[in-house]
Amino acid sequence: MDCSRLFERFFGQLSQPQQQPAFMEKQLGVITDQPVRSAQDAASEFIDILRTAEKGAMDLERRLKNIVTVNSWTEELAKYILQGVEALVRHRDTIGQIVRGAMDKSTDAAESIFEFAKDHPVFVTIIAIGILIIIAPWVLEALGFGELGPVADTFASWWQARYVGYVPKGSLFSFFQRLGMVWK
Known part of the structure; x- marks a missing residue:
């Protein structure tokens, strides 16, 4: 599965790129189209929001969708975001409560899976x-x-x-x- 399909499943379906002026979608408060910026800049802002996030769920999703619009997902952007998330994991002391909670849950799940594998090799x-x-x-x-x-x-x-x-x-x-x- 390539990165764009992974992000499709994680953040919703991608549509075909459209050339329209920037506008706000009133229902969700999400920018659906905006001027193109470099993948590195978008990924940096995306990671900064993850790093400093104190509220989860809808607010975090809205903020992240405003940075990376539906039409702007690229493999290059996905690589930069992955590198940023890896850096967040390595420098755990600099992250916010939301990401720390998600990281703790992921770590616990991985440890329980490996423990299960050790206990039940057959x-x-x-x-x-x-x-x-x-x-x-x-x-x-x-x-x-x-x-x-x-x-x-x-x-x-x-x-x-x-x-x-x-x-x-x-x-x-x-x-x-x-x-x-x-x-x-």
């Missing part, structure tokens, strides 16, 4: 195997094991060429090729 192994089973068809396809045989110019075609036309029955290559042909 359960975690079963989950990992389930994930591998789900993604195996995609991995086989990415390696070039297609429904009709090895796909040209892929790892699978290179591997098959090593057999010089004769692929032994029961070989690992034939096993993967069979999976690629029937497993979807």
Whole structure:
């Protein structure tokens, strides 16, 4: 998932860029279009608001949406914001109450997950195997094991060429090729 889709899900759907003068949306008090500024400036202001936020929920959301409008999300902006959030985490003593609370909850959740994994290794192994089973068809396809045989110019075609036309029955290559042909 690319960064823009992540922010779409986090802050709402993105729409196509429009060239209109800046105006305020009266219902939410959110600027929906504004003059373009550099991604670094927008990210810096975004991080400053997170760092100093004392109120959460609607007020914080409105302030952040006024900085980064729906049409201005870019991968570069997302990278700058991510770097800023990483800096906030490293310099915990400079953050406001809202971000500190969110950070504490995230830390507690991560610690409980790792503790659970330590306490229940068999359960975690079963989950990992389930994930591998789900993604195996995609991995086989990415390696070039297609429904009709090895796909040209892929790892699978290179591997098959090593057999010089004769692929032994029961070989690992034939096993993967069979999976690629029937497993979807």
